[in-house]
Amino acid sequence: MIQFENVGLRYGMGPEVLRNVSFQLAPGSFHFLTGSSGAGKTSLLQLLFLAQRPTRGLISIFGQDVATLPRRELPAIRRRIGVVFQEFRLLNHLTTYENVALPLRIRGVHTDEYENNVIELLRWVGLGERLNATPEILSGGEKQRAAIARAVVGRPALLLADEPTGNVDPELAQRLLRLFVELNRLGTTILIATHDRLLMNDFGAPRLVLDNGELEVVS
Amino acid sequence: MSEGFSQTGDSNENATETRFQSLLSFLNLKNLPGLITGSYISILPAQTKSGRSLTIVVTAMCYLAVLAVIANILINGSVQAWTADVAKQVTVQIKPVDGENMNVQIEIATAILNSTRGIVSTTTLSNEESLRLLEPWLGEGSLLADLPVPRLISVVIDEKNPPAFDELKQRLKRKVKGASLDTHKRWQGQILRSANALKMISLGILTLISITTIAIIIFATRAAMASNEEVISVLHLVGAQDNFIAEEVQSRFFIIGLKAGLISVVCGILTYIFLGLFLTSYFGTDADQTGFQFLTGQTSLGFMGFLVLFTVPLATVIICLTTSRIVVLRILAGVL
Incomplete structure (x- = not known):
């Protein structure tokens, strides 16, 4: 499903932040991405959700070489990828409900078709009472959950999450992780970037460990 | 039988509806019905102060365009009236x-x-x-x-x-x-030349206004794209196509263009009426005394003239839609 071969990435004329990165994510797999700050986790995620093109190497997502794919074909791939950003990136002028419904709205799905599902999902992540609240008045944990709901609402084939449990209490972290596990059981490929060793130990999924721009796969 | 007729009616309605939707889709204005009824919620943030200032500036440009169109219509009407009278008559002078x-x-x-x-x-x-x-x-x-x-x-x-x-x-x-025949052709020619010069001036003004409006919309679209960079980036990352983003921006400019165009037509008509009333009361209605008969009611805009004024909001909306679309697509082409 996802294949990286000798991928390198540099910003402008700077040094390579990712070097010879090679790995594969099989369909329906669950992986953690970890490494110290500045190791290149966010850069790797950016390559995965097509916010960057690699400087060198091959990236194949859903069987397509994204490095050479014309940009008009990128949206179709992005729609199959759900992303939870570390800084949430919710739109402040939209309500929680509108933020979560956004991926469906841009696909042209009619409100009647998704309204109940979105409300149900928001209730599941504990935001049933915050449907009409804008992100500005949500707490960090609530924003986190809204961002997760937005990432999963479109039933993505690949879910990328950057520190998705960083702003929530352990109990809610476990609950959110159960959501990811459930999605994984339904066939979604999951990659979670985290520093949380406890979370990784509890779940025991394979890890992609980044160190100074180089990647090692630890089973 | 009646059922069959009803089905035919329904299929005609469906076909009309489909054609309408296709047209809106072609114009990239699928949100139009919602925009007009106010039920459509834009993904872009609501208008800011700069958005309101833009509406005022575009309204001012449209108002000038409406005045230029009114002047053009009145000049045309007056010239036609004068030349029609003159063309019917010749004069024989006997010294x-x-x-x-x-x-x-x-x-x-x-x-x-x-x-x-x-x-x-x-x-x-x-x-x-x-x-x-x-x-x-x-x-x-x-x-x-x-x-x-x-x-x-x-x-x-x-x-x-x-x-x-x-x-x-x-x-x-x-x-x-001592007899001579005056066919008034020389005078008629002078009138036509003067009228044509005035018409060219008003058309020149309209062209300048259009170019200025396009420049304003280009600047405003770039500003809107810059101020909504984060929103557009998120839209991209959740899989929005360029057309979708362009449509969102176009919706904003559609409303601005429509508002500005309609307000300017109303203001233009009021100006025409008040100026006519003022000139009538100030100079009187005798055309020979005033020379302003085209503004004192002897040559009016007429029903068609008033209809022609509504080409200004139409043209404004078209300028706003096409300009903003082109600018948005060009900007997005440079983004991954």
Whole structure:
């Protein structure tokens, strides 16, 4: 499903932040991405959700070489990828409900078709009472959950999450992780970037460990 | 039977609906019904102060465009009215000649005119009427009575089948001493040249306004894209196509263009009415005194003229939609 071969990435004329990165994510797999700050986790995620093109190497997502794919074909791939950003990136002028419904709205799905599902999902992540609240008045944990709901609402084939449990209490972290596990059981490929060793130990999924721009796969 | 008819009606309605949707889709305006009813919620943030300022600036440009269009319509109407009157008439002037009886000369000229094909009627101005025409320049008094004043014959011609003027001119010249034929062509030509110059000026103004409006929309679209960079980035990352983002921005500019266009038409019509009333009360309604008859009600915009004014909001909306779309797509082409 996802294949990286000798991928390198540099910003402008700077040094390579990712070097010879090679790995594969099989369909329906669950992986953690970890490494110290500045190791290149966010850069790797950016390559995965097509916010960057690699400087060198091959990236194949859903069987397509994204490095050479014309940009008009990128949206179709992005729609199959759900992303939870570390800084949430919710739109402040939209309500929680509108933020979560956004991926469906841009696909042209009619409100009647998704309204109940979105409300149900928001209730599941504990935001049933915050449907009409804008992100500005949500707490960090609530924003986190809204961002997760937005990432999963479109039933993505690949879910990328950057520190998705960083702003929530352990109990809610476990609950959110159960959501990811459930999605994984339904066939979604999951990659979670985290520093949380406890979370990784509890779940025991394979890890992609980044160190100074180089990647090692630890089973 | 009735069921079948009903089904046909439904299918026609569906076909019409589909065609309408296709048109909106073609214009990239699928949100139009929602925009008009207010039910569509834009993904872009609501209008900011700069958005309101933009509406005011575009309204001002549209208002100037409406005034230019009004001027163009009035000039056209006035020229048509003047030239139509002038085209129907020619004038024969008979200058006094020593040793010739003026009344006899007039009778000969009238006889020639009445026997010429294409002439509908002739009216000879009396000596008093001819003198009155000179009064504005020479004043009243006995001086005028002593002057040898030319006499005039006003001739109404058949516009569709006019007489042969050159031949008529020669006949009058041969048989009536001091007679000359004025077809008013020179005056008509001057009027047309002046009117055409004014029309070109108003069209030039309209062109300048259009170019300026396009420049304003380009600047505003770039500003909107820059201020909504984060929103657009998120839209991209959740899989929005360029068309979708362009449509969102276009929706914003559609509303601005429509508002500005309609407000400017109302303001333009009010200006026309108030200016007309002011000039009427200030100068009076006598066209000969004022020279402003096109603004004092003698030549009005007319129903068609008022309809033509609505091309301004239409053109504004088209300018806003196409310009913003082109700018957005160009900007997005540079983004991954």
